[in-house]
Amino acid sequence: MFDIRHYIRDIKDFPKPGIIYKDITPLLQDPVATRKTVAAFLTFLKAEKIDKVVGIESRGFFFATLLAQELDAGFVPVRKPGKLPHTTFGESYALEYGHDTLEIHCDAIEKGEKVLLHDDVLATGGTAAAACKLIEKLGGEIVQCNFLMDLDFLKGKKKISAYNVVSLVSY
Numbered sequence: 001m002f003d004i005r006h007y008i009r010d011i012k013d014f015p016k017p018g019i020i021y022k023d024i025t026p027l028l029q030d031p032v033a034t035r036k037t038v039a040a041f042l043t044f045l046k047a048e049k050i051d052k053v054v055g056i057e058s059r060g061f062f063f064a065t066l067l068a069q070e071l072d073a074g075f076v077p078v079r080k081p082g083k084l085p086h087t088t089f090g091e092s093y094a095l096e097y098g099h100d101t102l103e104i105h106c107d108a109i110e111k112g113e114k115v116l117l118h119d120d121v122l123a124t125g126g127t128a129a130a131a132c133k134l135i136e137k138l139g140g141e142i143v144q145c146n147f148l149m150d151l152d153f154l155k156g157k158k159k160i161s162a163y164n165v166v167s168l169v170s171y
Contacts, residue, residue: 002036004148005169022149022171024120028062037168038066041118041146044166045071048143051113052076056102056131057083060119063148067118076108076115078131089137093130102127104134111139122147122167125159132160 007027014021027033041063050071055064057079068075081090081101088103109115115135122128128145135142142163150157150167157165 002033002040003169004033004037004040007033008149008169022121022151024059024062024148027148034066037148038063038070040168041067041166042070044146045116045144049114050116050143052109052140053116053118054078054104054109054131054135054140056117056119056127059121063120064118067116071116073116076104078102078104078134089134091130091133091137093126095126100127102130102134104131104138106138109135109138109140113140114143115140116143117145117163118147119145120148122150122156122160122165123154125154125156128156129159132163 004027009023009026011021011023050073052074053064053068054076055061065075081103084103084105087106089106090101090103092099092101117131119128132142144164144166145160146166148168150170152170
């Protein structure tokens with residue numbers, strides 16, 4: 001059985017003291033591991049028709065684009081404010097200290113389209129919940145929210161428990 005943990009390294013005290021950062025760079029550098037990761041995600045989708053794959057800035061873009069290609073679906077980036085060139089909708093969400101916002105192009109998803117949301121890490125769930133709100137604001141139907149890893153101790157799944165949530169590994 002393929003285990004992506006072998007390709008995720010811990011970086012202590014990054015980006016600040018006390019944080020153990022889960023670095024996916026070794027996974028991205030190995031083409032066989034990357035293909036196996038995409039294949040693992042696809043097994044959870046079965047025969048589900050996906051129209052758009054939404055990737056959350058920035059590490060969510062890597063596998064979201066690969067999944068979109070494999071699913072013959074469009075890719076939609078969700079980014080921080082001011083990064084998308086066309087008219088956008090935004091959704092604010094709470095951080096541990098303060099707030100942040102995500103944006104999506106207002107014409108990125110059509111009403112009734114089946115959407116897969118992807119990000120690299122599910123932590124507190126705030127970012128994923130905001131992205132889900134944006135998708136639904138545009139009329140998209142969320143089929144699944146998938147993540148390379150879930151930092152289970154932060155209980156992010158609770159914020160997006162209304163959706164089918166898949167993580168390849170949990171910490």
